[in-house]
Amino acid sequence: MNMIEAINNALDIMLDRDPDVIIMGEDVGYFGGVFRATAGLQKKYGKTRVFDTPISECGIIGAAVGMGAYGLRPVPEIQFADYIYPGLDQLISEAARLRYRSAGEFIAPMTVRSPFGGGIFGGQTHSQSPEALFTHVAGLKTVIPSNPHDAKGLLIAAIEDNDPVIFFEPKRIYNGPFSGFYDKPVEPWSKHPDSVVPEGYYSIPLGKARIAREGAAMTVLAYGTMVHVVASVCEEKGVDAEIIDLRTLVPLDIDTIVASVEKTGKCMIVHEATRTSGFGAELSALVQEHCFYHLEAPIERVTGFDTPYPHSLEWAYFPGPVRIGEAMDRLLKDS
Amino acid sequence: MTAASRSNLNPLSLHVPEPRFRPGDTVDYTDLAISEAGAQPRPDETCEAAETHPLCTDLIRVLDDAGKAQGPWDPKLDPETLRRMLRTMALTRAFDDRMYRGQRQGKTSFYMKCTGEEATSVASAFALADDDMVFPSYRQQGVLIARNYPLVEMINQIYSNRADKLKGRQLPIMYSSRDHSFFTISGNLATQYPQAVGWAMASAIKGDTRIAAAWVGEGSTAEGDFHSALTFAAVYNAPVVLNVVNNQWAISSFSGFAGAERTTFAARAVGYGIAGLRVDGNDPLAVHAAVQWAANRARANMGPTLIEHFTYRAEGHSTSDDPSQYRSAHEREEWPLGDPVMRLKNHLIALGEWSDDQHAAMDADLMEQVKAATKEAEKNGILGHGLHHPFHTMFEDVFEELPWHLDDQAEQAIRERRIKWPTWKEYEK
Numbered sequence: 001m002n003m004i005e006a007i008n009n010a011l012d013i014m015l016d017r018d019p020d021v022i023i024m025g026e027d028v029g030y031f032g033g034v035f036r037a038t039a040g041l042q043k044k045y046g047k048t049r050v051f052d053t054p055i056s057e058c059g060i061i062g063a064a065v066g067m068g069a070y071g072l073r074p075v076p077e078i079q080f081a082d083y084i085y086p087g088l089d090q091l092i093s094e095a096a097r098l099r100y101r102s103a104g105e106f107i108a109p110m111t112v113r114s115p116f117g118g119g120i121f122g123g124q125t126h127s128q129s130p131e132a133l134f135t136h137v138a139g140l141k142t143v144i145p146s147n148p149h150d151a152k153g154l155l156i157a158a159i160e161d162n163d164p165v166i167f168f169e170p171k172r173i174y175n176g177p178f179s180g181f182y183d184k185p186v187e188p189w190s191k192h193p194d195s196v197v198p199e200g201y202y203s204i205p206l207g208k209a210r211i212a213r214e215g216a217a218m219t220v221l222a223y224g225t226m227v228h229v230v231a232s233v234c235e236e237k238g239v240d241a242e243i244i245d246l247r248t249l250v251p252l253d254i255d256t257i258v259a260s261v262e263k264t265g266k267c268m269i270v271h272e273a274t275r276t277s278g279f280g281a282e283l284s285a286l287v288q289e290h291c292f293y294h295l296e297a298p299i300e301r302v303t304g305f306d307t308p309y310p311h312s313l314e315w316a317y318f319p320g321p322v323r324i325g326e327a328m329d330r331l332l333k334d335s
Numbered sequence: 336m337t338a339a340s341r342s343n344l345n346p347l348s349l350h351v352p353e354p355r356f357r358p359g360d361t362v363d364y365t366d367l368a369i370s371e372a373g374a375q376p377r378p379d380e381t382c383e384a385a386e387t388h389p390l391c392t393d394l395i396r397v398l399d400d401a402g403k404a405q406g407p408w409d410p411k412l413d414p415e416t417l418r419r420m421l422r423t424m425a426l427t428r429a430f431d432d433r434m435y436r437g438q439r440q441g442k443t444s445f446y447m448k449c450t451g452e453e454a455t456s457v458a459s460a461f462a463l464a465d466d467d468m469v470f471p472s473y474r475q476q477g478v479l480i481a482r483n484y485p486l487v488e489m490i491n492q493i494y495s496n497r498a499d500k501l502k503g504r505q506l507p508i509m510y511s512s513r514d515h516s517f518f519t520i521s522g523n524l525a526t527q528y529p530q531a532v533g534w535a536m537a538s539a540i541k542g543d544t545r546i547a548a549a550w551v552g553e554g555s556t557a558e559g560d561f562h563s564a565l566t567f568a569a570v571y572n573a574p575v576v577l578n579v580v581n582n583q584w585a586i587s588s589f590s591g592f593a594g595a596e597r598t599t600f601a602a603r604a605v606g607y608g609i610a611g612l613r614v615d616g617n618d619p620l621a622v623h624a625a626v627q628w629a630a631n632r633a634r635a636n637m638g639p640t641l642i643e644h645f646t647y648r649a650e651g652h653s654t655s656d657d658p659s660q661y662r663s664a665h666e667r668e669e670w671p672l673g674d675p676v677m678r679l680k681n682h683l684i685a686l687g688e689w690s691d692d693q694h695a696a697m698d699a700d701l702m703e704q705v706k707a708a709t710k711e712a713e714k715n716g717i718l719g720h721g722l723h724h725p726f727h728t729m730f731e732d733v734f735e736e737l738p739w740h741l742d743d744q745a746e747q748a749i750r751e752r753r754i755k756w757p758t759w760k761e762y763e764k
Contacts, residue, residue, distance in 0.1 A: 022540065048539075048540045049540075053567075053570075054563075054566050054567065054570055056563040056566055056567070058529060058559050058560055058563040059529050059532075059563035059564065059566060059567045061529075062526065062528070062529025062530050062532075062533060062560060062563060062564065063529050063530070063532055063533030063536060063567055064533060065529075065530045065533060066470075066529065066530035066531055066532065066533025066534035066535070066536070066537065066547070067533045067534065067536065067537040067540075069468075069518065069530065069533075069534055070468075070533075070534045070537035070538060070541075071537070072537045072540070072541075074533075086559065089523060089526065089560075090526060090529065090530075090560070093521065093523045093526065094521060094523070094526050094530065098519065099732045099733070099734075099735070100504060100732045100733055101501065101504055101505055101509070101511070101519055101521070102501065102511040102513075102519035103500060103501045103502045103504065103511070103732055104732050105500075105511050105512070105513040105519065106511065106513060106518065106519050107735075138733050139733050139734065141734070161735075162735045163734050163735055207738065250738075251734075251738040251739070251740075252740070254739060254740075
């Protein structure tokens with residue numbers, strides 16, 4: 001199963017299990033979404049469970065808040081994460097604070113699905129990674145899967161969660177894991193062990209990271225597409241790094257991070273988003289606070305640049321094997 | 336190309352709206368088009384939306400200058416209901432007056448009165464079912480009072496005391512009561528509009544019979560949320576009543592800054608192809624009739640209605656505002672649509688169902704009722720006097736469960752408190 005199929009499968013299972021789950025978003029109904037994540041669901045569950053919306057992110061997310069308050073579990077899709085901004089106020093001022101400001105009288109149990117990240121020639125309006133914005137907001141959970149197995153289990157957990165969840169799907173790896181070597185042929189998910197997706201219902205708890213690769217030379221904290229890019233650089237360079245796939249940024253699995261950094265003594269953080277005030281800054285601060293006396297080298301931060309995503313030069317922007325490799329070399333030298 | 340090189344063209348000029356009257360100006364409302372009471376047609380509730388569109392630029396009025404109910408919009412309420420409505424509006428006013436004074440006495444940080452606008456919330460609430468979900472803005476305390484929410488609970492919230500159901504987190508007057516189908520109030524304006532539409536859509540998805548109603552001030556119709564909400568309401572034919580309270584002023588910005596110079600707010604309905612009504616917001620019978628019409632229409636699966644309540648904000652925006660700095664004091668005195676409480680009172684007197692003496696007795700009674708509630712609430716504390724919720728509640732309800740980072744921060748906060756007050760104990764009352 002590829003990642004789209006896994007997401008479609010998770011949505012199918014949840015629509016079937018819980019009559020309060022509904023899906024809405026631009027093009028998600030008859031057409032099944034521009035990435036086909038909702039294909040076939042309207043036909044199966046009807047037009048009042050899975051339906052298209054106007055091009056209005058404020059309307060989509062605002063309506064989802066009201067639906068959540070009613071007692072539904074809406075799963076709105078924002079077609080690209082870059083488009084989420086018109087709905088931002090409804091997310092950060094309303095959905096995120098509803099439980100707090102009403103002392104639990106009203107909640108917004110919604111899961112906002114949105115493809116994010118670059119590497120698909122999407123230019124500066126179809127490539128952004130805005131996850132740090134959401135992690136800065138009290139009351140939102142941020143989830144980012146890195147493979148079909150996790151995508152299904154995490155999405156099911158997100159839909160069942162009673163808090164608003166932002167579920168960012170790394171669109172570069174919808175159809176297959178990505179090595180970061182953009183000029184090499186792309187492997188399909190079928191050749192990857194994490195593409196084995198169990199039939200039926202299962203969930204992966206939010207707030208639990210996954211050790212994607214065990215190693216002793218350094219700890220690399222990554223999520224989404226970057227988990228695969230880092231893994232392929234490790235293979236290429238023969239670096240014995242331990243890769244932690246964070247899976248959820250909020251709530252964050254600090255214990256797994258600390259245990260790994262204490263073991264390896266070195267830490268590298270990789271994300272595709274712009275550098276300044278990116279989630280890497282938070283991770284770096286946390287590792288410093290929790291593991292300072294175990295660190296044998298300065299923490300390395302590998303990120304996108306502080307520019308919008310350029311269309312023609314996207315591989316120059318992307319934190320690929322060269323940037324990651326250099327950082328690994330620096331960490332390995334400092335011992 | 337520079338402006339100089341095209342100098343044979345007329346220079347463009349920017350229009351910045353200006354209200355007609357500023358402090359010190361004599362007020363003249365003769366240009367204000369006020370329709371004759373009873374002269375507006377009342378289309379069937381299941382009519383095509385377009386049939387209502389002439390009413391978007393008209394003004395639905397029922398009570399005439401003599402206090403008589405006129406025309407097809409007369410809701411023909413029985414005297415008992417009229418008296419209850421009058422009492423609720425007067426109670427809202429008495430409550431406002433007391434809370435305003437409470438703020439001035441330092442018992443809380445902030446208050447907002449709805450003086451002159453009581454009909455827009457109370458008469459609306461009387462026209463809705465008690466379990467229809469309302470998405471209020473900050474000046475609809477009348478809805479909560481109409482639904483018999485205890486005054487003591489309202490005051491506890493205003494004082495942010497230890498009995499405040501919202502645990503002292505919300506600005507005063509930002510109530511929430513799920514039991515009274517009263518949605519939690521946000522300080523971000525117009526956000527409740529798409530939420531109300533979403534709630535109404537959910538109700539329709541589930542085949543429920545309850546509808547939603549939302550309120551927004553005319554100033555916030557400029558927010559994107561207003562337009563997103565109207566688009567969604569129109570597209571899905573959502574069972575929702577969308578109220579715009581046009582009280583002429585958004586703090587110091589007059590309604591022209593929301594586009595009132597060009598057309599009415601009710602006329603926004605025309606562009607969305609939904610039903611729209613413009614109503615005399617100081618006429619409780621007209622407000623009741625319009626909201627009832629819209630509620631019946633929604634329940635008949637005929638979709639949303641946008642209602643503009645044309646009224647006047649008699650007081651300042653809030654206790655932090657001084658309206659004498661930006662508008663003529665005569666505006667309130669000269670307001671040609673009168674006062675909603677007085678108009679309903681005069682109507683009941685004209686019907687022979689009320690008297691000045693009864694009214695005075697009622698007012699005295701209501702004042703006592705509010706005073707008693709205030710005393711009761713003060714036993715639970717006033718703002719800043721230490722009788723608030725247990726300290727740890729600050730960290731609760733951010734998420735359903737407390738994550739580790741909030742747990743850590745809660746411990747830190749408690750540590751800080753012990754340093755400041757060594758004898759302090761958590762959960763101490």
